[in-house]
Amino acid sequence: MNISVENLTYIYVPGTPFEKVALENINFTVKSGEFVGLIGHSGSGKSTLVQHLNGLVKPTEGTIRVGDRIITGKNADTKGLCFTVGLVFQYPEQQLFAETIYQDIAFGPSNMGLSEKEIDLRVRTAMELVGLPFELAEKSPFSVSGGQKRRVAIAGVLAMEPKVLILDEPTAGLDPKGREEILRSIRNIHKQMNMSVILVSHSMEDVAKYCDKLLVLNEGKVMLSGSLAEVFHHAEKLHKIGLSVPQVTLAVHKLREKGIAIPENIFTVSDAVSAIMNLRG
């Protein structure tokens, strides 16, 4: 499902001494089936922006389209929007509440008014998608490990079968294996369900590995956007706002400075290995 954001501005508590422009004149589109990385340092407006996309926050100005509907303005069509655009918050395991993992995941689909049978199917599918064995279904969500808790929370959103999946730093606080597993599941879900995915992340290495397109926010504005190549080309600019390029890309840039004829657009270890081995002929 396409998302388009036009001239979006959001002012926090306007008309008070605390008034602050949180987002200013934001424009971007996410096409159906794209995997977009949203990066920017804390306070740059990432979380505020993604909360606009499922109608949790209303813009002060601007238009947002999700598929065929316009979700902003006077005639905003937001009914059931939270089922279409699934938002996984930071530390989503803090939102677990039900007695069993099954009930927790079933909560969203139950609110959609689906039949028992359909709900059951959705819970099973969602658990499979995030790699949780169904044997865990009757366990308390509070009795499983941190990484598993997070999977339960993500499954709860997937069970609503959203067309767009937004994840706000889904790997924060996880160990390397947990990170890798969660990101791989997300990639599989993206492919299998043909969802559009927006991944908010602080790791350049992760967005380089999983995303097709990047959007960089700085002080509430879009500073860079485009393909990985277009964004990571601006290493200096990223550096200035406290971000970076992936380490391998940095190494490639330095090799080029030394006059080695290696292609510029390399963002993952495997691409770097083949490019460097190619140079040897």
Add this chain to the structure above:
Amino acid sequence: MMEIIKTENLTFGYEDSQKKVLEQFNLTIEKGSFTALLGHNGSGKSSLAKLFNAVLLPTGGTVYVSGMDTKNEALLLEIRKNCGLVFQNPDNQLVASIIEDDVAFAPENLGVPSEEIRKRVDDALKCVGMYEYRLSSPQHLSGGQKQRVAIAGIVAMRPSVIVLDEPTAMLDPRGRKEVVETILRLNREYGITAILITHNMEEAALADRIVVMEKGKILLDGTPEEIFSQYEILKKTGLDVPQITELSYQLHQAGLNIDSCILSVDELVEQITKVL
């Protein structure tokens, strides 16, 4: 070298669980060193951190901090003064509404004379680079700044050891960098022994020594070069190596004549340039 923390046959388990978090755990930390503690979630790292300053007490064996047995209740204050703990979430650690009050909290509780407190608070805030903010409120700070204030709160106690439990997990790249640089400065310029628990391999690579834990035991112990050259073991444990090390390992495997365990971008670039 003098030892500052020592665990002897340390065993620890939580009351409601049969499982031992740590078992017959022996570790010695040298004074003035900078150690990174790695291990996947649930490997016992955080419990160990809390055992270091008597938030938790051993169920078997002993923990010594500067020679003091943490089970000795009479020494509790002295132990906590010696070994300060910084946690993951910066928002959970600040108590006062003014930054300098927050940093003064611990020395006040320790009964330090007020002139001395003034001096310690100023020193601590300078040491983490937050002196200019001393009269502001913590709520307007970034995550990295809050974490540095939390560190200053510990520094003001003049501890010999500072234990940081994933202090950068919730921070953005800039915040991470600020905190890591602060830890390095505390260690190198102020001689404070630092123990850093982290999931970030690039951060761990900056330490003098890395201890890898698994299932409550020490799996690997050595310099970053020694540890990150154990590529297969680390991957099997669910850990990782820095991305640059991964690249040097893969290139080495592919037959390029460079070291298989390179920790910095510059070193890698230099070695590649030589062999191409």
